Amino acid sequence: MTGRIAGTGSYIPSQVLSNEDLSKIVDTSDQWIRERTGVLRRHIVKQDTTVSMAVKSAEAAILDAHINPEELDMIIVSTISSNLLMPCTACEVQKKIGAVNAACFDLNAACSGFLVAYSTVLGYIEMGIVKKALIIGSECMSKLLDWSDRSTCILFGDGAGAVVIEAADGEKGAVVLHSDGEKGNALCLETHGKITMNGQEVFRFAVSNVPKVIEELLHKMGKQREEIDAYILHQANQRILDAIAKRLGVDKKYFPSNIREYANTSSASIPILLDELKKNGDIDKGQQLILAGFGGGLTWGAAYIRI
Ligand code: ACO
Numbered sequence: 628m629t630g631r632i633a634g635t636g637s638y639i640p641s642q643v644l645s646n647e648d649l650s651k652i653v654d655t656s657d658q659w660i661r662e663r664t665g666v667l668r669r670h671i672v673k674q675d676t677t678v679s680m681a682v683k684s685a686e687a688a689i690l691d692a693h694i695n696p697e698e699l700d701m702i703i704v705s706t707i708s709s710n711l712l713m714p715c716t717a718c719e720v721q722k723k724i725g726a727v728n729a730a731c732f733d734l735n736a737a738c739s740g741f742l743v744a745y746s747t748v749l750g751y752i753e754m755g756i757v758k759k760a761l762i763i764g765s766e767c768m769s770k771l772l773d774w775s776d777r778s779t780c781i782l783f784g785d786g787a788g789a790v791v792i793e794a795a796d797g798e799k800g801a802v803v804l805h806s807d808g809e810k811g812n813a814l815c816l817e818t819h820g821k822i823t824m825n826g827q828e829v830f831r832f833a834v835s836n837v838p839k840v841i842e843e844l845l846h847k848m849g850k851q852r853e854e855i856d857a858y859i860l861h862q863a864n865q866r867i868l869d870a871i872a873k874r875l876g877v878d879k880k881y882f883p884s885n886i887r888e889y890a891n892t893s894s895a896s897i898p899i900l901l902d903e904l905k906k907n908g909d910i911d912k913g914q915q916l917i918l919a920g921f922g923g924g925l926t927w928g929a930a931y932i933r934i
Contacts, residue, residue, distance in 0.1 A: 675767075704763045
C-alpha cells in the first residue's frame with residue numbers, strides 16, 4: 628500500500644509586488660534581486676488570509692480529484708503564518724469545505740512542512756488508518772516580514788497549494804527526514820516577531836544537505852538519478868536549485884521552477900509547483916517524482932512519489 632496524488636489545487640493572491648515596486652520601499656534593485664535569487668515578482672495578500680487561501684486551494688484540489696469532501700479521512704495544514712492558532716487552520720478548512728469525517732491538525736516544519744505533512748499522511752495510509760487525505764501548505768509570508776530589511780523582504784511571497792493523496796496499490800513510498808536544532812538561529816521567527824535570517828548560512832546548508840538527502844533517498848529506493856522524471860524542490864532561490872542540480876549531476880531541466888513569479892512561499896511552494904506542472908501537462912500519470920524541502924529548524928528531507 629502506498630499514497631498516490633489524486634488531485635492538486637492552488638491559490639495565488641492577485642496583487643503583484645514587482646522588484647521595481649520593492650526598490651521604492653528598500654534600497655535594492657530589480658537587477659540585484661534577479662541575479663541573486665531569480666525572483667522577478669511575488670504575489671501579496673490584500674483581503675486573503677492563510678485560512679482563506681488554504682480553503683481556496685483545498686476546494687480546487689478536491690474538484691481535481693473528483694471526490695466529495697466527506698470522503699476525506701484527514702486534513703493536515705502546514706503553515707508558519709496562520710492568522711488563527713486555535714481552532715487550527717485544518718479545522719477551519721474542514722468547516723468551510725464540509726469534510727465532516729476528517730481528522731484535522733496543523734504542523735510546523737517551516738519550509739519543509741509540506742514534505743513532513745506528506746510523510747505523515749503516507750504513514751497513516753501505510754498503517755491502514757487513512758484512505759483519502761488532503762494536505763495543504765498555506766503561507767502569508769508578507770505578514771512575517773520586516774519591510775525595512777532588504778535582506779529578507781525581497782525573498783518571500785504569499786500563496787497556498789493543496790494535494791489530495793489516496794491509498795493505492797504499489798511499491799511503498801519512501802521518505803527521508805532530518806533536522807538540526809543546533810543551527811536553528813540561521814532562520815528565526817519569534818511569536819509576533821519578524822523573520823531574521825543568515826542568508827549565506829542558509830544557502831550553504833541547502834546546497835550541501837539537499838543533494839545528500841536526495842542521494843540517501845535514491846539509495847534507499849535502489850533507484851538511479853536518471854529514473855526520476857522531475858525533482859520538485861522547495862522554491863527558495865533559483866541559485867540554490869541550480870547548485871543542487873549541479874552537485875547531483877542532473878540537468879537543470881529536471882528541476883522545474885516558478886520562483887520568478889511567486890518568490891519563496893515557504894511550505895506552499897512545493898504544492899503550488901506540483902499543481903502548475905500537472906495543469907500544464909508537464910508531469911503525468913505513472914511518472915516518478917522526488918520532492919525535497921529545506922528550511923527553518925533547520926529541517927530538510929526528500930520523498931519519492933509516483934503520480
Ligand atoms: N538589494 C541590494 N543589496 C543587498 C540586498 C538587496 N535586497 N540584500 C543585501 N544586500 C547587500 C548586502 O548589504 C551586502 O552589501 P555589502 O557588501 O556592502 O555589505 C551585499 O548585498 C552582499 O550581501 P550578501 O548577504 O553577502 O549577499 P548574498 O550574495 O549572500 O545574497 C541572499 C543574499 C540572496 C539572501 C543569499 O544569501 C541567499 O540566497 N541565501 C539563501 C536565503 C534563502 O533562500 N532563504 C530562505 C530559504 S529557507 C526557507 O525557505 C525558509
